[in-house]
Amino acid sequence: MINTFEVEETNKMIEKENLDVRTITMGISLLDCIDADLGRLRENIYHKIYEAAKDLVETGNEISREYGIPIVNKRISVTPIALIGGAACKTVEDYASIAATLDQVAHEVGVNFLGGYSALVSKGMTAADELLIRSIPLALSTTERVCSSVNLGSSRTGINMDAVKLMGDIIKQTAAYTKEADSLGCAKLVVFCNAPDDNPFMAGAFHGVTEADKIINVGVSGPGVVKTALEKVRGESFEVLCETIKKTAFKVTRVGQLVAQEASKMLGVPFGIVDLSLAPTPAIGDSVADILCEIGLEYAGAPGTTAALALLNDHVKKGGVMASSFVGGLSGAFIPVSEDQGMIDAVTAGALTLEKLEAMTSVCSVGLDMIAVPGDTSASTLSGIIADEMAIGMVNNKTTAVRIIPVIGKDIGETVEFGGLLGYAPIMPVNKFSCEEFINRGGRIPAPIHSFKN
């Protein structure tokens, strides 16, 4: 039988160390909503999502009450809208009107984000894909809860450099369209290489075409729990350090598995995956950077950071994999800047640069995430940063992403405030040298060789 020590340990994790389930995300396929008439298409989308997700928020709250574990977000991901709107949409306004429908239904079922205003263009763009991408600035500036993502490359197909170039412009435009709100639109827009079909985390969540009609995916969190566990093994060897991370990740993931199973049962929707990520928030003690400091670094970004992050990421996976029957999504440590107080401190102290962050992304789960740069950064420079990140993902067979915010009207030394879970960020300096001729070449970078790994 369960003993007092075990009950206390669990409750301490929840109450003092910010253990929570970060998100229950319901994936909903919209393929059966497709219609050549825009009005009917929007109506179909509204009804399908509303019917599937009307109990999602209440179910999440009920599970939270029964087990005493906070479930922070309830969200929805849908089939990439470029595929759904292809037949009906002839203009960017047509596509943006679908975003308006998504925003409306997100409000009505009470979810805080809905992801899937997306296009998958890793090899080439259809006319519909391009139209959707061009509609992103309008869609994100006229909606509140819709998130957008674009997959620009993969290890199997290479990198679509035409789309990379286009996305540099689109990010700039989105920043300009939402300049009154510190370019907040860009915080809801992410580009990927090797985007997973079952990611429950925003802004990159979408419901892949290989998925079932409806699915429940759960993302756990718990950087604070890992940090507290590591405080007890200060000065010990790497063996002890890694074992501690594994055991802690196991416990954290078990909670995610339980919540996913319960939600799946109560909603009558199959359980998809648990995403094993360590997802920070701006709350004190809920930081991945603090774990890196606990491992032995003065600040995140100091020499040794990449190695520390690599071992953290790997052992979170090793511990978590056995705790869940299905693991998927992004799974690993997230290193967003604005959403992590430790990262913000490291940037402010001058310990962490964009280049070091790029190196860190080659060993962890996501990529350059929630990074604010000066508003006058050129579109081609943004494309260059994206291309570098895509290349890391393509060559290493992993997911990488870029969520970068050129904050219009702000420069290095200033701070931008996004509010809530998105946090705040100091504006980071960007390398000033040009890559314009490289980006302007056009075409695509071929897939890498999958042998002779050195």
Add this chain to the structure above:
Amino acid sequence: MKKTIITVVGKDTVGIIAKVCTYLADHGINILDISQTIVQGYFNMMMIVDTNHMDKKFGDMTEELAMLGESIGVVIKCQKEEIFDQMHRI
């Protein structure tokens, strides 16, 4: 059997156990196990209870016990057993 873990934490005072147990008895909740300690004046109790024949919804019980706790100056939490089982047992 559906088991629930009830934890009661707070400053020690007269009648904490009596009040909690009375509530449980009134609503058909059977106590399976109690362990209790007082450390430096702080009362710490864990109960394992059987909620199979409970006459109300889980959420209502949680809320009412939390309110009862507030009235006697302690924090009362109810959680289904599975969360602890999942985390601490393979």
